[in-house]
Amino acid sequence: xxxxxxxxxxxxxxxxxxxxxxxxxxxxxxxxxxxxxxxxxxxxxxxxxxxxxxxxxxxxxxxxxxxxxxxxxxxxxxxxxxxxxxxxxxxxxxxxxxxxxxxxxxxxxxxxxxxxxxxxxxxxxxxxxxxxxxxxxxxxxxxxxxxxxxxxxxxxxxxxxxxxxxxxxxxxxxxxxxxxxxxxxxxxxxxxxxxxxxxxxxxxxxxxxxxxxxxxxxxxxxxxxxxxxxxxxxxxxxxxxxxxxxxxxxxxxxxxxxxxxxxxxxxxxxxxxxxxxxxxxxxxxxxxxxxxxxx
Numbered sequence: 001x002x003x004x005x006x007x008x009x010x011x012x013x014x015x016x017x018x019x020x021x022x023x024x025x026x027x028x029x030x031x032x033x034x035x036x037x038x039x040x041x042x043x044x045x046x047x048x049x050x051x052x053x054x055x056x057x058x059x060x061x062x063x064x065x066x067x068x069x070x071x072x073x074x075x076x077x078x079x080x081x082x083x084x085x086x087x088x089x090x091x092x093x094x095x096x097x098x099x100x101x102x103x104x105x106x107x108x109x110x111x112x113x114x115x116x117x118x119x120x121x122x123x124x125x126x127x128x129x130x131x132x133x134x135x136x137x138x139x140x141x142x143x144x145x146x147x148x149x150x151x152x153x154x155x156x157x158x159x160x161x162x163x164x165x166x167x168x169x170x171x172x173x174x175x176x177x178x179x180x181x182x183x184x185x186x187x188x189x190x191x192x193x194x195x196x197x198x199x200x201x202x203x204x205x206x207x208x209x210x211x212x213x214x215x216x217x218x219x220x221x222x223x224x225x226x227x228x229x230x231x232x233x234x235x236x237x238x239x240x241x242x243x244x245x246x247x248x249x250x251x252x253x254x255x256x257x258x259x260x261x262x263x264x265x266x267x268x269x270x271x272x273x274x275x276x277x278x279x280x281x282x283x284x285x286x287x288x289x290x291x292x293x294x295x
Contacts, residue, residue, distance in 0.1 A: 005171040010144075012165050016156030017144060018045060020169065021135070025049040029137040031056040032182040034129055037064075038120075039151040040103070040110045040203065046155070047109070053117060057186060058150070060122040061129040065195035065202070107206035120199045125191035134179045143170045143178040248289045256282045260289045 010017045025031070025046070031053055038058060043050060050056070114120075123129050133147040145168050153160030154167075170178070186192065210218075243249065243264070252260065259275060263286070266273035277283055 005174075007171070008169040010156065010167045010169065012154075012156030012167070017147075017167050018155035018157055021046060021155070022049055024135050024137065024142060025053060026137045027052040029053045029135055031136075032059075032134045032179065032186075033057070033132075033147065033150055034059040034061055034182060034185075035131045035133070035147055035150050035154075036061050037149045037151060038199070039149070040106050040206075041152050042150045042155055043110045043113065044106050045152060045157055047113075050113065050117070056118045057182070058118060058120045059129070059182070059186060059192070060120065060195070061131055062122075063124050063126070064122050065120070065198040066122055066124060066193055104207040107203050111200055111203045111207075114196070114200055114203070118196070119194070120196045121186065121192045122195045123191065124193045127191070129185065132178050132182075134175060134182060136179065141172050141175050141179060143175040144168070145170060145178065243289070243292075246289060246292045248285065248292055252285060252289065253282065256286050259283075259286045263290055 008020070009015065010020065029052065033056070035058070037060075131146045131148045133144040133150075135142055135144075147167060148154055151160075152158040153162075154165075243260075249257070249260075259277070263273050263275055267290075275283055275286060
């Protein structure tokens, strides 16, 4: 504890948050964190200390790991959410740790720890929530302000992309305001959603064994899923026009027929399209069918 409860300051260069946490977190500690993202590599650096805590409550200050999907027209606002969710597996500034190729082992240990000690909730209110961390141990308590992300950079173990960073450690009684605020928000069900299972599911995916076929199809789905929304009755070509009655159509493979249907849809909607595929997969045959439709 600082003499006379004087606040302590960390620039994460000469004085690092991680070093202070290693002496502050003790057996039975309770930790509250309100931050934008969580990284398994930050857990790795504090694994010994975090195993001693009684509980850790983590509040994502933005809406992440919920089932809501961003609308296309607001996709630019969805990018920060995606970045926050992907930070589970390491940020862009944790490349050195990611290159050690031990992500699976870390993810498995982290998932086990979460099941025993941690709850995650997400801010779904759309309101701004300030980031901080509070640690309670025995008769002492302290708050670290701000604490933007639970990452190795914010702990001071990596450089990150900030020109400078200053985190203040505030002691009791001033720290009680942060603890009370966190507990109040944590219990507001209309503003906060429990996302613990979703976080666990994402972390588990980092070490779960999957077949190459599953990975391939999952990749295809994530790349093209938004385009599947176009495949509905409003955009599919009208079969009453007889486009399936031609000799060419009867000779097409299924994937070529899908291409033709897609082209017709794009032509009707956008008055143009591009048909592209590898050599020898029947672009010319598909083109012949489109020419048939044009008469």
